[in-house]
Amino acid sequence: MTDWVILVENANDISQAETPHKVLRVADYITRPALFAGRRPYILNLCRSYGYQSEGYYASLLAEARGHRVSPSVQTMVELSAKGLYSHALPDLGERLRDARAKGAPETGSLFVAFSKPETPGYERLAREVSDWFRVPALEVEFDPAAPHGIARVRMVPPQKLKGERRDFFLRAMETYTSGRISEPKTKAPAKWALAVLVDPNETHTAPSKPASIKRLADVAAKMGVEVEIIDPSDLTSLAEFDALFIRATTQINNYTYKFARRAEQEGMPVIDDTHSMIRCTNKVYLKEILEKVGLPIPQTEILDEKSDLEAVFNKLGSPVVLKTPDGSFGSNMVKARTLEELKDGVKAMFETTALVIAQEYVPTKFDWRIGVLNGEPLYACQYKMARGHWQIVKHGPDGKTTEGGFKTVAVEDAPPDIVDAAVRSARLIGDGLYGVDLKETDRGVMIIEINDNPSIDHDVEGAVLKDELWRRLISWFSTRLEQRMGRIP
Numbered sequence: 001m002t003d004w005v006i007l008v009e010n011a012n013d014i015s016q017a018e019t020p021h022k023v024l025r026v027a028d029y030i031t032r033p034a035l036f037a038g039r040r041p042y043i044l045n046l047c048r049s050y051g052y053q054s055e056g057y058y059a060s061l062l063a064e065a066r067g068h069r070v071s072p073s074v075q076t077m078v079e080l081s082a083k084g085l086y087s088h089a090l091p092d093l094g095e096r097l098r099d100a101r102a103k104g105a106p107e108t109g110s111l112f113v114a115f116s117k118p119e120t121p122g123y124e125r126l127a128r129e130v131s132d133w134f135r136v137p138a139l140e141v142e143f144d145p146a147a148p149h150g151i152a153r154v155r156m157v158p159p160q161k162l163k164g165e166r167r168d169f170f171l172r173a174m175e176t177y178t179s180g181r182i183s184e185p186k187t188k189a190p191a192k193w194a195l196a197v198l199v200d201p202n203e204t205h206t207a208p209s210k211p212a213s214i215k216r217l218a219d220v221a222a223k224m225g226v227e228v229e230i231i232d233p234s235d236l237t238s239l240a241e242f243d244a245l246f247i248r249a250t251t252q253i254n255n256y257t258y259k260f261a262r263r264a265e266q267e268g269m270p271v272i273d274d275t276h277s278m279i280r281c282t283n284k285v286y287l288k289e290i291l292e293k294v295g296l297p298i299p300q301t302e303i304l305d306e307k308s309d310l311e312a313v314f315n316k317l318g319s320p321v322v323l324k325t326p327d328g329s330f331g332s333n334m335v336k337a338r339t340l341e342e343l344k345d346g347v348k349a350m351f352e353t354t355a356l357v358i359a360q361e362y363v364p365t366k367f368d369w370r371i372g373v374l375n376g377e378p379l380y381a382c383q384y385k386m387a388r389g390h391w392q393i394v395k396h397g398p399d400g401k402t403t404e405g406g407f408k409t410v411a412v413e414d415a416p417p418d419i420v421d422a423a424v425r426s427a428r429l430i431g432d433g434l435y436g437v438d439l440k441e442t443d444r445g446v447m448i449i450e451i452n453d454n455p456s457i458d459h460d461v462e463g464a465v466l467k468d469e470l471w472r473r474l475i476s477w478f479s480t481r482l483e484q485r486m487g488r489i490p
Helices: 026-031 055-065 074-079 081-100 122-134 164-177 211-225 233-241 258-264 275-281 282-295 311-319 338-348 419-428 466-487
Strands: 002-007 022-023 040-046 070-071 109-113 139-143 151-156 195-198 228-231 245-246 301-304 321-326 334-337 357-361 367-372 377-385 394-396 401-402 407-410 434-442 445-453
Touching: 002 026, 022 026, 026 055, 040 055, 055 070, 055 074, 055 275, 055 282, 074 081, 074 258, 074 275, 081 122, 081 151, 081 258, 109 122, 109 164, 139 258, 195 211, 195 233, 211 228, 211 466, 228 233, 233 258, 245 258, 245 466, 258 275, 258 282, 275 282, 275 419, 275 445, 282 301, 282 321, 282 357, 282 419, 282 445, 301 311, 311 321, 311 338, 311 357, 334 338, 367 419, 367 466, 377 419, 377 466, 419 434, 419 445
Parallel strands: 002 022, 002 040, 040 070, 195 228, 195 245
Antiparallel strands: 109 139, 139 151, 301 357, 321 334, 321 357, 367 377, 367 434, 377 407, 394 401, 434 445
16 A cells, blocks of 8 residues: 655645645655655655745655655656746647537636546546646646647646635545556657757857767767767757757756756657756755765765754864755855854855755865766766865856866776776666766765766767777667667667
8 A cells, every 4th residue: 555645834734634644744854864764655745835946846856865756746846837848748738628628618717637637527638638747736727728729827736725615626636546546657759860969059168068079979970870960959849850869068957958858758769868867966955865875975964944053063064164055066056164154154145046055064185086977887987186276176266267177087997996886876876877976085985976967078088088989888878778769679
């Protein structure tokens, strides 16, 4: 029997008397990772807000890190945050709407759906369709004849908004749902044999691969029978023309890269990086939780909320304390707090954009290791030196310019075995794609700093040892999956 847990922000949202399942405050779930040790509950996240980096967002993110099944997922939260991210679903939903109206479903301005059940009879197929696309406890589909496909908006409905008969309907639907079985979301098959490489023409210093490296990739791919075409953020509508997608633009879950990855997945295309890897790697809260869970070494780290005892944290971690926003990248959104006052000021500023902040002990080293991992196997090994006169690899200037330290690339077999082992083990926790694992070699042993979902790859840096073999392995990753999809290999 499934172990159901219902998360709420306020006891009045869903009371224990209204359901036979465990009702738990989201704050308790977030702060007590061992609460369901040895169990794999299904979490119904009924928080008041699913906004980016809200408590509801972190509840689902940590549920995934803990191996718990959860609805809605972070992926769904991200998709439903903007119409542009869920527009791929509108044609199918519009078709179900037209079918319902043709069969006599009543005219209404919107449809409330709870656990795939429509509040208004006649819209059963539409309710199932929207729930197949988006696994959310409560949804509202707003109709507009002037909108594309007749649908103006799809949004999640938090429990405190449910009143009277609608609340009763929701509770009945929840009871039915928690006794049923959940199906898997559908996918679509790819169309033709070609690899799309997504780049951002406006990205210069932070692009994960230089144009010359992309050209080298294309040359190697051509010799392997794979056609490479460079696409840019304006080419989303033509993505279905390709077999696979390789993202070589800085990934963020709230920009076009996520849209491309999601569309590629929807079309059944192999993609680096996939949306799950983006979500997991771009949030350090998730990484801390999942690495600690399996006993992999990380610097001493505390997760702070607005009620955290900052003085106790400062005393525990020592001076200086490194503060990070969960979604920072390329060394951005980081503060080195040498005093308690600097810690308080840094945390206060970060809480303007996030519900949680990372506080970490400062671990000084002359360089960081980065181990590239592809398909669960080590690909390359590099040392990145700290920028001159700075404590990070990348120094961000006030004018927006960046300064980087030097590098040294070595053969994987020449890198310290404990470094490579820790990198591979941590990357396998994320997926089977391409990851760059940053680690420090200290007197206390190896420490994992970060797992990057779209690491830098240039033929003269990361490829300095492997040369074209690096690109051949990447192309082989895509071609193997394409062959499997076409039934040519097991």
